[in-house]
Amino acid sequence: xxxxGKRVWRQTGWGRKIFGLYVAAYLGYLLxxxxxxxxxxxxxxxxxxxxxxxxxxxxxxxxxxxxxxLKATGNSIFIGLVTTFFSTFFGMxxxxxxxxxxxxxxxxxxxxxxxxxITYGVxxxxxxxxxxHALGISGGIWPTIIGHTTFIMPFAVMVIRDRLLNFDMALExxxxxxxxxxxxxxxxxxxPLIMPALLAAALFCFTISxxxxxxxxxxxxxxLTLPVYLYGLMRFTFxxxxxxxATMIISLPILAVIIVAIFFRREVRSLY
Amino acid sequence: MPDGMxxxxxxxxxxxxxxxxxxxxxxxxxxxxxxxxxxVVFFLIPMFVALRYSVLSTMPFFDPDPxxxxxxxxxxxxxxxxxxxxxxxxxxxxxxxxxSLVISYPVAYYLARRARRxxxxxxxxxxxxxxxxxxxxxxxxxxxxxxxxxxxxxxxxGLIDLPVQLLYNRTGIIFGLxxxxxxFMILPLYATLGKVPRELLEASEDLGRNKIxxxxxxxxxxxxxxxMSAVILVLLACFGDVLSAQMLGGANTLMISSVIFETFMGGxxxxxxxxxxxxxxxTLLLLAAVLTWLGREVEHx
Amino acid sequence: MMKKNIGYLWHKIMPAIVIGMAFFSAGMVFASETxxxxxxxxxxxxxxxxxxxxEAKYGIKVNCTFYHGNEELWxxxxxxxxxVDIIQPSNHMIHRxxxxxxxxxxxxxxxxxxxxxxxxxxxxxxxxVNNRQYSVPYTFGIMGLAYRTDIIKEPPTSWGALWDERYxxxxxxxxxxVDAGFxxxxxxxxxxxxxxxxIDAKLKTIKAKMRLLNPLLLKRFESLEEMKNLLATGDIWxxxxxxxxxxxxxxxxxxxxxxxxxxxxxxxxxxxxxxADAPHKEAxxxxxxxxxxxxxxxxxxxxxxxxxVNKDASEALPADLAExxxxxxxxxxxxxxxxxxxxxxxxxxVKAYQDVRGE
Numbered sequence: 001x002x003x004x005g006k007r008v009w010r011q012t013g014w015g016r017k018i019f020g021l022y023v024a025a026y027l028g029y030l031l032x033x034x035x036x037x038x039x040x041x042x043x044x045x046x047x048x049x050x051x052x053x054x055x056x057x058x059x060x061x062x063x064x065x066x067x068x069x070l071k072a073t074g075n076s077i078f079i080g081l082v083t084t085f086f087s088t089f090f091g092m093x094x095x096x097x098x099x100x101x102x103x104x105x106x107x108x109x110x111x112x113x114x115x116x117x118i119t120y121g122v123x124x125x126x127x128x129x130x131x132x133h134a135l136g137i138s139g140g141i142w143p144t145i146i147g148h149t150t151f152i153m154p155f156a157v158m159v160i161r162d163r164l165l166n167f168d169m170a171l172e173x174x175x176x177x178x179x180x181x182x183x184x185x186x187x188x189x190x191x192p193l194i195m196p197a198l199l200a201a202a203l204f205c206f207t208i209s210x211x212x213x214x215x216x217x218x219x220x221x222x223x224l225t226l227p228v229y230l231y232g233l234m235r236f237t238f239x240x241x242x243x244x245x246a247t248m249i250i251s252l253p254i255l256a257v258i259i260v261a262i263f264f265r266r267e268v269r270s271l272y
Numbered sequence: 273m274p275d276g277m278x279x280x281x282x283x284x285x286x287x288x289x290x291x292x293x294x295x296x297x298x299x300x301x302x303x304x305x306x307x308x309x310x311x312v313v314f315f316l317i318p319m320f321v322a323l324r325y326s327v328l329s330t331m332p333f334f335d336p337d338p339x340x341x342x343x344x345x346x347x348x349x350x351x352x353x354x355x356x357x358x359x360x361x362x363x364x365x366x367x368x369x370x371x372s373l374v375i376s377y378p379v380a381y382y383l384a385r386r387a388r389r390x391x392x393x394x395x396x397x398x399x400x401x402x403x404x405x406x407x408x409x410x411x412x413x414x415x416x417x418x419x420x421x422x423x424x425x426x427x428x429x430g431l432i433d434l435p436v437q438l439l440y441n442r443t444g445i446i447f448g449l450x451x452x453x454x455x456f457m458i459l460p461l462y463a464t465l466g467k468v469p470r471e472l473l474e475a476s477e478d479l480g481r482n483k484i485x486x487x488x489x490x491x492x493x494x495x496x497x498x499x500m501s502a503v504i505l506v507l508l509a510c511f512g513d514v515l516s517a518q519m520l521g522g523a524n525t526l527m528i529s530s531v532i533f534e535t536f537m538g539g540x541x542x543x544x545x546x547x548x549x550x551x552x553x554x555t556l557l558l559l560a561a562v563l564t565w566l567g568r569e570v571e572h573x
Numbered sequence: 574m575m576k577k578n579i580g581y582l583w584h585k586i587m588p589a590i591v592i593g594m595a596f597f598s599a600g601m602v603f604a605s606e607t608x609x610x611x612x613x614x615x616x617x618x619x620x621x622x623x624x625x626x627x628e629a630k631y632g633i634k635v636n637c638t639f640y641h642g643n644e645e646l647w648x649x650x651x652x653x654x655x656x657v658d659i660i661q662p663s664n665h666m667i668h669r670x671x672x673x674x675x676x677x678x679x680x681x682x683x684x685x686x687x688x689x690x691x692x693x694x695x696x697x698x699x700x701x702v703n704n705r706q707y708s709v710p711y712t713f714g715i716m717g718l719a720y721r722t723d724i725i726k727e728p729p730t731s732w733g734a735l736w737d738e739r740y741x742x743x744x745x746x747x748x749x750x751v752d753a754g755f756x757x758x759x760x761x762x763x764x765x766x767x768x769x770x771x772i773d774a775k776l777k778t779i780k781a782k783m784r785l786l787n788p789l790l791l792k793r794f795e796s797l798e799e800m801k802n803l804l805a806t807g808d809i810w811x812x813x814x815x816x817x818x819x820x821x822x823x824x825x826x827x828x829x830x831x832x833x834x835x836x837x838x839x840x841x842x843x844x845x846x847x848x849a850d851a852p853h854k855e856a857x858x859x860x861x862x863x864x865x866x867x868x869x870x871x872x873x874x875x876x877x878x879x880x881x882v883n884k885d886a887s888e889a890l891p892a893d894l895a896e897x898x899x900x901x902x903x904x905x906x907x908x909x910x911x912x913x914x915x916x917x918x919x920x921x922x923v924k925a926y927q928d929v930r931g932e
Contacts, residue, residue: 026375026454030400034407037411047827049805089306119553119556120509127318131317131321146310207401227406236798242410250403419807523790
């Protein structure tokens, strides 16, 4: 498959180089602000002025001793994991139903699915708040999980649906011709085949939930999630203590990616 | 995001088949029930709740038997603050979407053509995602400030005497919006560009066209609806974005999203806030519908 | 024989016993009086150097609990204040607290260092209720102007400098409706102590003036921390500000200057007040006297950047700091103590500011 692409590319070598440079520049643009964020965490001056005056670790000491920061992170991780589980699981079910079957209300579900992604924003978040308010449910961890799952599940549906559409139903039919019932077919044939999509969806869901601000802000009540806590911090703290907290958070995914790259090299390569 | 997202007539053969495996009628509902429940109860119904509150005179908390009224809508449509911030937001959203498109398209194109590296680059792109939108927006405060990196470089290079004001104004917000949403544009663009069959491109090249002509005559028309989907996604997202305005905006950049946010953050009039939300939501839906219709795929290849 | 012995007992030993008991009970009273002291105060008024030196000098343990707002203090007191001796409300709250019967009248003769206070702060209106003094001033913060000395060459002297077209796009202003309202009112020459009367007409004028400021503003800061940073980065060149923050910036070497505008401005004055049912009143007086001593006062000034009312304190400061932090008599005369507003007035000011913000 890669060879077919090569024919189209070989004709213009310099064009390809410029392209590559552009994409590299874009990646730099994406990552640079984070590098700067981390850099500032070590700034000895408390003012957010460039260039950096000196080196200090005192902001990290401040961040580490902040019990609210740690609590918020814990909450975010918990909410992320639960949201991921339900989003991926329910999303898989919905994706399967939408792709393999025809039924009444299918159009409605498809529309709702897409709308949930497109219209996500302050309006959606506020509407969910109003609904919980009308139900007399005050904020907390579980309302946040519900809100997150509702709006993040459609992403999982998209990813899994894409994968489901792209493999041959013949495999499933073959299994069923051989006598397997639909449930066994699903477990032994479909599931393994869509596993990469499930993993990708899960990763995606956790990522989104962990960093999500709007729904969490309105639904978390007296508790905190990391983005909500950071928002409060950033409104009133203008010292690099904020950057130190940010660094602690940024290091988590970078660590995860490094671990994946080193220990799961083969699996990653097999993904494509 | 797959191409077929917006356009149901493009379902592949496997989907156009009749009812699936035996006994599917009721069983399907069992399968999709959890997802359907969530979407209907916690996405659809809240919209109607907002609608109801928007026509009430006060929140039930204060008065268990409020009366129905259009006063909230009248306020939203007549007080200048609302219209002005709405138009301002529209301006920011359009600008940010266009800039995002220009930046994202080449990246998506590159990724689509290079299957192997593309996946790795996407993974790298996910790293900022992990760090939460808040941090990503905040980092621009350091870069764009009057004592920030950009001004520092410009000053050192001798290009300016006084710092350029890039923050707490429209510029800052657009920077924030573009930075936040280009990844959201790249993904669907990547998906839709990846679906253009290689054979078509090769055929076009064989016919003697160069790359640019191929792009213009083959790729673009084929990916029209997919591209429009991506644009709609970002355009609508900008209307609902709160963080760029709150952190990078200033005294004269009030966005309608901030107005709604601040209404519900404090104890302000939630009924008026609901009316505002309904109007904004309605406008967004209308916009999405119109743009989808405009971007529908032309069938020639 | 017995009778004579009992008589002897009575006349010799009883007085001894009585005197002994007197000493004992005095000792008990004294001991329970001065063993500890409980203070409810703002986060910055209980530094280690003060508590350690106090404990060393008098053997009294100091316990501090913090609050972050006057209304918060009011609420806390009503929720229960068993054992609390000292509170530190701002000047405009004293009348309310005193009328509610919460405060003990202060005998300034028990505070030797009271003599060292700047004249303008002794016996002020806000301290006196029904001819009795209920609090002693401690620190004050002025809500005036601040600007970048390296960017703005001619020092501004009036509130009007905020409305100067030359600074367009680089002006900061408070997001607090009452503070913003006071600043504008002062610029318009109004008496902020009498804002309650005829408030609607006054607000109309204030709003019109504020609207003129809108196109010049860069940002309305939510906190003084934010103001400090905006000024430090140079995003804003001139802004409304609290003097304490600016003094701290100057100590950090930032090119900023604080200005008491010619039209005058509001100043809050944090007080010492002793609760009517305080268990350790003597210790409370000792603490107040301790903190008002020139040495403690000057150390506090250096720590928090806000001025202490003791006029000798500024003399005890290192020369460069003294220069930054002392105010001339002319300047202090332009200060108006932060007035108490009718809640309705505050509400109207909040709404007015919201309207202005939106346009």
